[in-house]
Amino acid sequence: TGLRINSALERIVRRCLEKSPDRRFHSAHDLAFALETVSSPSAPRVDSAAVPALDTRPHRLTGAHAAWVAAGALALALAALAAYAFTGSRTPAPPLLQLDVSLPPGLTINSSSAAAFALSPDGRTLAYVGTLNGTSMIWLRPLDARDSAPIAGSEGAAFAPFWAPDSLSIGFFADGKLKRADLRGGPPQTLCAAPAPRGGTWNRDGVILIGSNVGPLMRIAATGGRSTPATTLDASVHESSHRWPQFLPDGRHFLLLTRRSTFENTGVYVGSLESGTLTQVIPSTISALYASGHLLFLRDGTLMAQPFDSTSLALTGEPPRTIAEQVSYGAGLGRAAVSASDTGVLAYSRGANSATELVWTDRTGRRLGGMGTGPRTVQASLALSKDGTQLALSRMDPKRGEFDLWHVEVGRDAPLRLTSQTGNEVSPAWSPDGRRLAYALSGGASGIFVRDLANPSGRDVELVAERGVVVPNDWSPDGKRIIYEAPGAEGKPDLMVIPVAGGTAATPLLATVFSERQAQFSPPDGAWVAYASDESGVSEVYVCRSSDCGGKRRISSSGGFQPRWRGDGRELFYLAADRTLMAVEVTLGTAVAAAAPRALFRTSIFSALPFGFGYAVSGDGQKFLIDTELDLEMTQPVSVIVNWPRRNP
Template sequence: MGTQQASHSYPQFLPDGTHFLYYTQGAPEARGIYVGRLGSTESRRLFDAESNALYVFGHLLFSRQGVLFARSFDPVRFETKGNPFPVAEQIAINQQGGMALSVSAAGPISYRTGSAAGLRQFVWVDRSGRELSKVGDPIGAALNPSLSPDGRRVALQRTLNGNTDIWLLQTDRGLLTRFTSDASVDVTPRWFPDGNQIAFGSARRGAVDLYRKSATGLGPEELLVASPQTKTVMDFSTDGRFMLYRSADPKLGFDIWALRSQGDSKPFPVVRTEFEERDAQFSPDGKWIAYQSNESGRYEIYVQPFPGPGAKWLISTNGGGQPRWRRDGKELFYVAMDGGLMSVAIELSRYGKTAKAGIPLPLFNARIGSPVPAIDSQQYVVAADGQRFLMNTLVEEASNSAITIILNWKPKP
């Protein structure tokens, strides 16, 4: 993978059965459609695009700003010819640049319209799941919310016209404003404890590195952590001294790392095994972390002392993901595998040595999607007293959007 490339995905063989197309996310100068060959590390970039591309009838189909385009392509010389021309509008694209599109050599083309990530609505609910109020209007492809310490703004990632940026949503007025505007992918924002800065991940240098920026939106963006691995900010300790993040190791999968927020410190591993560990959250006193791991064969919720060493304690009973603490540290929440929000009473020793958990109790159906999203993190926020929850609810599943079929499609002569 190139130094400015964040991911390779959506391969499709070309007619010779040896060469293939694939899509690369990353810095603007590296993003786009590529041709590779089996048994070789060499590749050729064809052009920039906001989605993957599919080959049919001597043309490549791809998307820009929600419009499906076709461009003439020679599958022998691997060269494009002429200018792209539109085929359809409002094609759905997911966070990884994958189009909701299928092609056939027999002629038909089928695609979905709308948002492949689904339409979402932020809703405050009580402990029974009863709706208290909506926050703003429904938003397409809005993910990974983080509530500001004063409760007045939600930082989130949003994909618009094929570009994923950080946005801010006002909880009182429901107004949505853009926070970043880089051409590369900006994801998973997290507020600093003082509310003055926001950390987030960005693929502007290739792999997703971690940055911070003033919450005013003014001033430069400062690089926090850079490495060849893709990283995601997870949480800050209440005193702001430590930042937790997950890193995708090509051999070990997701691991949990930490960085001291002040000084010229080096990141250090917190939980690093051959299993997947992710989405960690600091306890309010900063002496424990809750996280999810699949070491048992399915994802479960664990707690362990921070920074360690110390034993880990199993909290969930039948699988779960997306842990969150109540602000006093006496209750832990997570999403069960059936999609229900669970509550667990918990007692933590003062010196980070023992944890005693109660029986997990179901609260309500979360309606926030998968309990363990493939690459995303928590899709809900817990109010300080644990009596209210801001849920990033799915109001329109991508699978419910319309399917359009174009019969006997033929490119322009």
């Protein structure tokens, strides 16, 4: 593989590599001036595209020589940035330079996470989670060198690491814990538990914030200790997660991504260490970054930059401009595959974006086969009919960015779209006879509707019309009632029951100051209800009587959500905080008896929505249909842009 670079830039690199000091540049100012002469509105690009192996033209390099020249070119650009920052207007602005950083042979990055790498604040080193020979570790790649090296003791690393402000330490997640590695030496230090992390950030006062798949941001000292909540979830809008935090320059305010029930309210927000108030910056399902006075965010896979005032905490009136196209992102994680330094260096990856597939597994997690549901996209909210012959789910329309309801006959793999209206149709629930579907509509309007599949030309019946978000959970086994979530007096979801025939108002089953959701009637008679509640401080699974919620029994032992019954009501399944599928043997009578929970297998269930279910269970409890986020390994280079703010629209 060869390398093509600007011929004038090559001459500068060769001069810097001269053995004789007299033939090199005499100062950083001279170097910056020379680099300015090769600057132009279009970036000179160092590209790793394949070229003929033999070419004698002076500006084409091959093999190790090319790699060294590429590293040298980047080193010069970084040096020019440093000189410019140090001398200010007395030094010419460094040129725009773009190049690709290749991965070592055999090493891969999981691109479905879109959260595998992070640039150091000084812009000189790329840290990433790489897998080699089946072992994932944190790897470091100095941008002015050819090779990467792993951090000893970082085995099992997952998700993007994050840097200390001085670029001398790294925070990373491994084995359900937050750890810290000092790059000057010594083994990594464990700081706290982090069972379901979603990013971290570190300020100059030694405060670390970490995001969560299900929960608020947590705060911990960089020296370790007890973690405490830094934000509070807003249950009135079904807020389920605060993730991907980033401190702003003052070290007190931070950006974060929220997950809420409606996509117009899901977005990038600004928070503060001193206040629990969150202010929306932009509506988005993907995280954003602050760098070089700009907010960097994705729009349909295109990386955009718009000036952002870090004092007023608002975008300016200047329109956004394009920085890069076809940028990878993880829809499930809500993360763009982008990182930026404080010095004008930006890194991003291109290629396939996350999607999900439906996979049948046995009780060990062994794959039994897939289910075809159409072109690759994001799917969520699975509901299997009681007889196991029909599947209802929500699929994202890539063009509209909204979820529609789809129907699939199990075994035929011929999906049929049921809805296409404005808004998101989610959380389907089957009637016991498999003839009707209840679903939630959110976005603009909200409510619970019932679709009669035997009458496709008929109009959907609005069962619940209410301000706020309402979500159907399940039908009673006799088909007469639906249990659903509705905002209570304090905005947190309560469990309500309404007759399907109408004419009678809904009655509360469980209305407290806590959040209750994801209720499921017990088969075969519906005498009991399983549900998730945060009354203990974290989401746990409980069972109580469906008549008055008496006889309550906690089922999960260390966090749980999305409970599902086996067809005979003798076993209950749920997801732990780290998305491990758990199983509990249950005896229902005048009271509830439950065995200790058992872990079946770790899932990769997609979690784009704060309601609905990411899996379904066969009637005999031997098979599971998992909405699995595709594991797309990234072997293509990471693209790096030096002095990206100079890029023209």
